[in-house]
Amino acid sequence: MRPINEIIVHCTATPAGREVSVDTIRSWHKQRGWRDIGYHWVVHLDGSVEEGRPVGQVGAHVAGHNTGTIGVVYVGGVDKDMRAKDTRTAAQKDGLEKLLRDLMSHYPSVTKISGHNQYAAKACPCFDARQEYAQLLSEVAAPPTVINSDVPVSGKGTVTASTLNLRSEPKMSGRDIGDIPRGTTVDIFGSDGDWLKIKTPAGYEGWVARRYVAVAGSDPIADPSAHFETTAPVYMRRLIDDIPQWSALDAAAAFGNFGHESAGLEILEEISGGGGYGWPQWTGSRRRAYETWCRENGLDPASDEANYRYVVIELRGPEERTIAAVAKANGLEAKTLAFERSFERAGVKHDDRRLDWATRALAAYRAAYPKQEIDMSAAPAEEEKTGGPVEKMIGAGKGAAQGAVGGVTIGGGIVIIGTTMGWLPPEADTAMFGAAVTGVLTGFSSFVMACIGAYRAPANGGS
Numbered sequence: 418m419r420p421i422n423e424i425i426v427h428c429t430a431t432p433a434g435r436e437v438s439v440d441t442i443r444s445w446h447k448q449r450g451w452r453d454i455g456y457h458w459v460v461h462l463d464g465s466v467e468e469g470r471p472v473g474q475v476g477a478h479v480a481g482h483n484t485g486t487i488g489v490v491y492v493g494g495v496d497k498d499m500r501a502k503d504t505r506t507a508a509q510k511d512g513l514e515k516l517l518r519d520l521m522s523h524y525p526s527v528t529k530i531s532g533h534n535q536y537a538a539k540a541c542p543c544f545d546a547r548q549e550y551a552q553l554l555s556e557v558a559a560p561p562t563v564i565n566s567d568v569p570v571s572g573k574g575t576v577t578a579s580t581l582n583l584r585s586e587p588k589m590s591g592r593d594i595g596d597i598p599r600g601t602t603v604d605i606f607g608s609d610g611d612w613l614k615i616k617t618p619a620g621y622e623g624w625v626a627r628r629y630v631a632v633a634g635s636d637p638i639a640d641p642s643a644h645f646e647t648t649a650p651v652y653m654r655r656l657i658d659d660i661p662q663w664s665a666l667d668a669a670a671a672f673g674n675f676g677h678e679s680a681g682l683e684i685l686e687e688i689s690g691g692g693g694y695g696w697p698q699w700t701g702s703r704r705r706a707y708e709t710w711c712r713e714n715g716l717d718p719a720s721d722e723a724n725y726r727y728v729v730i731e732l733r734g735p736e737e738r739t740i741a742a743v744a745k746a747n748g749l750e751a752k753t754l755a756f757e758r759s760f761e762r763a764g765v766k767h768d769d770r771r772l773d774w775a776t777r778a779l780a781a782y783r784a785a786y787p788k789q790e791i792d793m794s795a796a797p798a799e800e801e802k803t804g805g806p807v808e809k810m811i812g813a814g815k816g817a818a819q820g821a822v823g824g825v826t827i828g829g830g831i832v833i834i835g836t837t838m839g840w841l842p843p844e845a846d847t848a849m850f851g852a853a854v855t856g857v858l859t860g861f862s863s864f865v866m867a868c869i870g871a872y873r874a875p876a877n878g879g880s
């Protein structure tokens with residue numbers, strides 16, 4: 418048996434009163450590409466408990482915290498308008514508590530009962546699990562040998578939020594002493610629950626939320642951007658396939674906006690009550706249409722998959738003009754703003770933050786798919802397109818230094834230009850090859866650009 422030291426509680430984020438079977442949750446999770454349901458136990462509305470993934474197997478319920486934990490979920494967690502709410506029935510509360518007692522007696526090594534919201538910027542499970550089960554834990558569980566062993570009390574940390582509030586006390590209501598920009602290295606010299614006591618390079622002392630400080634050697638999920646950096650590239654790649662007029666830059670512009678709106682694809686429910694929901698923070702009729710579509714298609718509105726698919730539906734339908742508006746804009750910044758003006762139409766613009774997320778999206782994409790990406794900084798008006806008639810386009814000038822070309826074929830009006838460094842045999846001297854290619858490209862680049870321009874024109878003009 419794998420060692421278990423913690424139980425993490427979730428909700429299914431389904432409306433109050435609606436029953437959901439283990440099989441249904443399993444199908445949602447399989448749609449995400451997982452091999453099985455992510456939770457180990459499901460507590461139904463009537464308090465009955467059903468097994469999900471076998472407890473001997475590592476679950477898939479909290480990024481970075483699946484090892485050593487058991488994932489328990491209750492059915493519910495939002496009201497009929499899909500707002501986060503503790504919807505547990507009396508029977509469900511009893512069933513959940515009994516399950517936790519049983520699990521703790523089976524696994525005496527359990528020293529913590531937590532809620533998903535302690536590890537991610539999410540409402541799940543829509544109540545304070547740590548507080549609610551503190552008593553239960555002290556009754557049943559053996560006292561932990563090391564208190565707060567996962568919280569560093571000294572050392573260095575790096576700020577991961579774009580601006581992090583420094584507070585006078587370890588709580589959200591603590592007085593705001595100042596803002597610390599991302600990337601700042603701070604000295605950590607104390608902790609209290611989810612808060613770290615720190616000192617800034619300028620000598621200011623105060624408290625910051627622990628999850629926005631990456632601590633050397635600690636769990637990377639403490640960085641809220643981890644989800645964005647791993648998720649955005651996957652969906653950007655699909656977006657480029659699904660919207661043929663778009664390149665990686667256009668997709669990064671879209672995800673820059675989503676990253677800003679949802680704090681890195683994490684906070685789907687707008688906290689301050691403006692009624693926004695989802696990656697782009699859909700409001701009003703757009704939000705209702707999204708929720709209806711999710712219901713009709715049996716998709717969890719909180720899932721990345723549902724968010725992605727509906728973005729595509731909007732782009733191909735009522736928000737179609739966004740495609741051309743973004744494609745036409747020149748460079749990442751202009752594209753990011755074009756996406757905002759056309760698709761988001763936000764009341765509060767915060768263009769700089771959108772661009773910040775877009776830059777991160779593009780960097781993450783380039784790291785995830787280095788072979789597809791070609792440095793176009795020498796020719797910003799053009800972008801690469803994979804999978805189209807122009808199979809690969811090679812950036813001239815600066816791009817040539819990175820690598821490479823296979824050959825040039827002209828036939829039937831379609832230009833296919835060779836390949837990237839990845840296609841070369843590993844023993845090839847790429848620097849030498851690159852130099853030779855530079856010569857080839859210098860000669861061909863203007864011709865190639867003209868061909869591609871001719872190819873792209875109808876695609877853009879037609880939408």
Ligand SMILES: [Zn+2]
Binds near residue numbers: 427428533542
């Ligand atoms: Zn959860």
